[in-house]
Amino acid sequence: MTRGIKPPPDPILEALRLAATDERIAAEFLEARRWGDQPACPRCGAVAVYSMRSADGERNKDHRWRCRECKRMFTVRTGTVLEESRIPLRHWCHAFWRAVSSKKGVSALQISRECRISYKSALYLMHRIRAAVSDKPGEAAKLSGTVEMDATWVGGKPRYKGISKRGRGTKNAPVFGIVERGGELRLNAVERITSKTLKAAIAASGGVDPTTRLMSDEGTEFIGIGRALAGGHQTVKHKAKEYVRGEVHNNTIEGAFSILQRGVYGTFHSISRKHLPRYLAEFEFRYNTRKLSDSERVGIAIRKAQGKRLLYADQVAGR
Ligand SMILES: [Zn+2]
Structure with missing residues (x-):
């Protein structure tokens, strides 16, 4: 690469950076990563689902979906590490973006300042992201050579x-x-x-x-x-x-x-x-994905965040 010439911005990474600024964009970004163009009910797997909208056609404020089969509501958080918190999705996107795109990693203190959230919330967020990227038992491959x-x-x-x-x-x-x-x-x-x-x-x-x-x-x-x-x-x-x-x-x-x-x-x-252990997992993840582009790394990190349960999208793709 010639010095001084910046590589073109990575489209997924740019989208993630944008998602970190707006709650609706964040929800749609995470939905696209999770489901592609086929949203599915995280509880029963049905694809007969619809996004809930107000009378003027706007997405419902929590970005909820409803399943026609089991009649239950869900969001992109359901069944993922994002589920048990009320931290806005844009902050999750920001933290994901910072965690995958900075070489040395990012501290909870930095996230707390950048997102203007409490240190406690930032710590919670970073722990979840570390938990997300760590391998489940049996997930890591044998080393050889x-x-x-x-x-x-x-x-x-x-x-x-x-x-x-x-x-x-x-x-x-x-x-x-x-x-x-x-x-x-x-x-x-x-x-x-x-x-x-x-x-x-x-x-x-x-x-x-x-x-x-x-x-x-x-x-x-x-x-x-x-x-x-x-x-x-x-x-x-x-x-x-x-x-x-x-x-x-x-x-x-x-x-x-x-x-x-x-x-x-x-x-x-x-x-x-x-x-x-979680910090080591994050470091290990960054090291083992060092040859991938930032956007490939983001995709894997977000998929792993949900992969703590089997995803419909993964089931279909046979991953
Ligand atoms: Zn359902």
Whole structure:
């Protein structure tokens, strides 16, 4: 790409930005993402539905629909993470837009200022969006090929080269990372780094294929994991100041950790242990969709927000 020439604006992203300014546009934007051109009843699946309108033909203020089959009313919120709140849809659109289009993520404080909503509402919104983009159990695919594993500690002082990262202050929360070279990343908040907790985290985050070739540092907790893999286990000897030996390195996972750490220190001044898994899920989502366009990422995020239940549109498309 030539420097100085901006790429053309992404149409979906532009539509989302516009949706963040007006409640009716927001409702219609989310409806289009959810149903395409065939709205369906979220309760019984019927497509015999109509939008409720006032005498002058305007959409009803809550943008309600009614199902001719089960006679019940619904909105685009029904059956999604948006359902239990009264936060206007335009703020959801704004938060979705900011969450997917900013490289380092966006904090609840920023959303609260930008939407002029309470910090509490903004926090609620961001937690829901993080919940939306996190994978359901069984949703994440197995990693394979060459896989790097490493641990990092978030929430304390940055780590310095030469100082052991293990056994640092108890305020820091350990995060176990697994990345397939050229593929996806899995981040897991764990109680402590042991062979047992790591094995459990690997299983819980989709697992690794038995043919995998493992790269890690010389930590003893990786030995048993490596033995179970047919592709072999190579270690980088950090204690001997060795960081790369040909193909043997942990640069991919360390690169992901350094972006994570910058996000933690820059955008999110502190993340409580309680909220860490959701924050990691959001980071993981952004990392794993990094090769997609912003609009593809928005589409996936919004679909996932509803995907917490099977959608009619997805059912029809066989997704
Ligand atoms: Zn119905």
